[in-house]
């Protein structure tokens with residue numbers, strides 16, 4: 001890459017390497033010169049581009065810091081490093097880090113004195129108005145702030161929660177200044193249904209949804225994205241890696257093909273879709289953070305060769321990835337297993353290196369859904385249109401998650 005195209009990846013890593021040691025100091029120094037949110041980064045460094053998040057009319061970076069990772073509770077250097085490159089959006093949740101995520105974010109902004117420069121999103125696992133309000137109050141206390149920039153219903157499944165009672169509560173909480181914007185995150189089989197409903201509700205500001213390179217040909221999802229974009233709902237992509245359960249080495253072949261790692265290439269593929277404002281990424285170490293920042297800052301679009309490689313990779317690994325569409329395979333199963341959730345927890349275990357989170361979540365499933373060791377999954381496996389080796393994955397889940 002020439003200099004006129006922007007900073008080279010080598011430059012970026014060099015800057016980043018120096019920055020890692022000084023991040024805390026830099027953040028503290030910057031605290032004396034609070035800036036508006038839109039320009040939160042270090043002026044001397046290339047900044048991650050920003051896009052407008054739908055009807056909020058606010059700009060956010062195209063790369064968001066997914067805080068479902070281990071954060072240092074005293075002061076997390078990854079958050080400081082991200083901020084230097086303009087990644088000032090932290091995607092938190094009441095349950096991340098076993099409930100410690102919001103405390104770590106509070107410690108970070110408190111010590112660096114950067115609350116006003118951050119966009120903090122958090123989420124409630126309670127979806128009824130009373131539970132939602134209660135969780136928001138806890139989040140504000142733990143985050144040590146008077147307001148969150150966005151508050152989501154976390155992992156929404158039941159579209160009935162999007163009702164007038166909740167709309168009134170959202171309006172009330174906004175008026176009280178406790179949250180600026182509202183929306184929900186979703187990743188289960190009814191993402192399309194939820195998005196289509198939200199597109200008709202003016203009080204939904206933003207949706208964070210499962211979206212990755214495996215779904216580009218999904219016409220229903222594309223129509224739902226169009227409907228939301230037309231209603232000016234700010235769209236954020238999550239689970240962009242479309243990761244496969246197990247076979248984590250399957251993508252290594254892909255990496256040697258092109259300029260980008262698979263991780264970077266699939267992020268760039270999401271950013272190529274201008275209906276999507278940003279992609280959230282769980283950046284659990286500085287190396288991944290710098291790689292993602294490098295991909296975001298680089299102005300080159302993916303070449304046709306790289307798009308072809310992504311398509312080839314998607315096709316070659318399709319049978320390794322579960323979409324959570326368990327209304328398809330569960331109907332062929334005579335047992336109360338929760339296939340989509342269990343496969344997702346396996347992904348946390350195998351791909352995201354989060355074995356404890358995977359086990360904790362699995363153990364929160366109803367007891368009957370945890371008893372899968374002796375279940376015959378062969379009919380469900382036969383029903384999966386993508387040829388996922390469901391039976392062997394479930395057998396493994398019973399062993400490592402139970």
Ligand code: SF4
Pocket residue numbers: 321322323324325326327328329330339340343383384385386387388390
């Ligand atoms: S196993 Fe197949 S059908 Fe079942 S949830 Fe996963 S992708 Fe969907």
